[in-house]
Amino acid sequence: MVSGQIALIMLLMAVGLIVILTGKYKVNAFLVLIGVAIAYGVAIGLPPLEVIKLVKEGFGGTLTNIGIVIVAGTIMGLTLEKTGAALSMTRSILKIVGKERSSLAMNAAGVVVSIPVFCDSGFVIMNPLNQALAKESSTSMVVMAVALATGLYATHTMVPPTPGPLAASGALNADIGMVILFGTMAAIPAALAAWFFATKIGNRFPAPVPASESYQTLIDRYGKLPSPWLSFLPIIGPIILIVGKSVADLPSKPFGDGALTSVAQFIGDPVVALIIGMFLSFTLLQSKKEWTEALSTWTSEGIKDAALILVITGAGGSLGKILSVSPLKDYVSTVLADPKLGLGLFLPFMISAALKTAQGSSTVAIITTSTIMAPLMATLGLHPALTVVVIGAGAMVVSHANDSYFWVVSQFSNLEVGTAYRVFSTATFVEGTVAFLVAWLLSFFV
Template sequence: MDLVLVLVAVVALIVVATTVLKTHPFLALLLGAFLAAFGFRMPLGDIVATITGGFGGILGGIGIVIVLGTVIGVVLERSGAAVTMAEVVIRVLGQRFPTLTISVIGFIVSIPVFCDSGYVILNSLKESIARRTSTSMVAMSVALATGLFATHTLVPPTPGPIAAAGNLGLTDQLGLVILVGLLVAVVAAGVGLLWANRFTEAEPEGEGAEELTAAAEEFESFKERYGTLPGPVAALAPILVPILLICLGSVAALPAAPLGDGTPADLVRFFGEPVVALLVGLALALLLVRPGADGTRRESFRDAVTDGVTAAAPILLITGAGGAFGAVIQATEIGDYLGSNLSELGIGVLMPFLVAAALKSAQGSSTVALVTTSALVAPLLGDIGMDSDLGRVLVVMAIGAGAMTVSHANDSYFWVVTQFSRMSVAQAYRAQTAATLVMGLSAAAVTWVLSLVLV
């Protein structure tokens, strides 16, 4: 119980520091990591190594992707390609319901792509559609974030759900996991979309919000300054090609090895790595760069890279600090404590949901919550009456629902969404964190009903 009280106190401190005291999230998270380490009585010799390891670990997975995605976004913005993409998507899906459009795009993209990477890749498109339709950036940001988050936690081949399925003995039943996952994810994304639509009159309150709002209100003049816009194929290639490569890489990496084990499959897996795929996207974006004052593309591309790296720097720092805080939590015994106590409640498929939700809220990573909870509850499936194939699939869904409940200060995704959307921290808690809460609860409710009917 002491561990839980320490965790609650530290999280509350981070919330107060970032919202009331206006402390930069990087410093608040870093201080929270140290206070948590002291509060959990971590050996002094392990504290710095754990914090720096967590900082570097999270950036090793998402840092380069953030930078590359940001640079691509700058190029797409300056070349007018993002405007072209918005026009194409709106022409295909319509413009009456822009939040639905961006939610559907996120829902599809996050099946093979980490939600963090997906948000970075689609951020420019989101802003272009918002400008084109004069829609609230807050509502659009939440709609995109929740669409991505739904399939990220529920549908293989995203690493978290596929690892959970493996831990629960469903390696040969991934088709069933995907089918049920899509059903539950549609409900979760729909609830997230409804929550996003509550903010259709809101505007971002964070740094840079004034410029963002002005751009949204003056879309036509914003569009006209580009002159001739890139064609749809050239404009979409820097985003669609990386997504396609990542999708193919995910397929090639499936346990069944559908593409075989030879050199062609190895190449597909290599180019399907998000970093490599985005490098390909960056090369394609280079073709869109307009000539600079010297008559060549070199200067313009250099400026775009410089501005992209500058824009990515605070996001990297905040994301890394969130990883450091999460690493301290993961290094303690609080996960085992929460799991062992919640597993004794006897509430069927809701037990894995509560375990995963507790782990997610405590340490921030949805993937860690999925993997850890599935390993923890695997021996308990018989005790909760979920040891059939379908029962195990529903347990994966329950764990996935818990793994989205909730995204807050210790979650790197929370900070990616907050920073890229220019929301203040307080506004992000009301919009993004609350959205993940209602999504998780609705997904858990659907899973519980399915367990009553089908198991």
């Protein structure tokens, strides 16, 4: 087998190959990651049959931990999208915050909606309401677009059950309840910082509000929306259950050693909690037609959406398994554990940000970075949950032309590309940096 130094050089070459193939040539990330895993294993001197064995173990082991959770979470998010629950939640937040602060309301709504719903889908769903509020409140479309987009982005990259942070939690053996807690603590100030930046900078750039319906016309067109309480329940319910399990698992045994602890550990297991959340989302269905669509068409669509994330996550697990047995682990940990470097949480943040900026996909950046970091966690002494959060923070830095979300935000909001670069891309830098700083501060207390 090659030396640790050569293994590191080969890893840097592998990462460069991942960036080029997924970013420039748009090759599917599954093909790239699984190919790189096999090629890297052979290149460092592992026997070919051992490489294949490790690839299969890494793929299967990763999906064992999070496969069902991703599928259930995706179906739940799709149901919230199709039933109008996302709009119902947004309206309730708008009532609390007020139309006069519509940009802040949409930023807050984005933070909530993107916990189960993909950020690009969330933006498309909420954009008509965003445009209607921009017109009604005479707020700059640039401000409104960036406020909503960055609110969605914060939880999309840092709070499970969104697939990226969920996959990273599995790769790093992080407690999902702690990831939800720390991710939320980082996401809220990060989203607010991006909103504040948008309000100060966005007004400098003209962007006409696209021709759109009025707020009331939009609400009338949707008809009867689900109850806000029922709309929030599929999100809040699983989070409470998962956090409850984390509390039950504390060494102090706050729930004792009896049945209460056993129940909390069972229903708070992410698999059980997300399945419960999925079925809670079905309570939003208001007609026999919706029930039929939900149990067949919507569920099938959700499984198809989850499939891509699952195979990419599994391929990332394969690469991680190869890295875990390579000489890289001992060599890199010896070099990077030097206290004089003081990298700490900055290392995963930096790797994730570099991958995000280079190839565009936040999910690929999160999965690849967590794969690289997994073998190094124990030696570097990093907190698993906080590492997931800083990887998610890095995966926001920065969104630009190679990111599909950049085009969703700019095109649906009628923003010029230059304006989107100056305001939205810069806002994602602010957002990711603030999220990292919050996680770094939290590291002094956990």
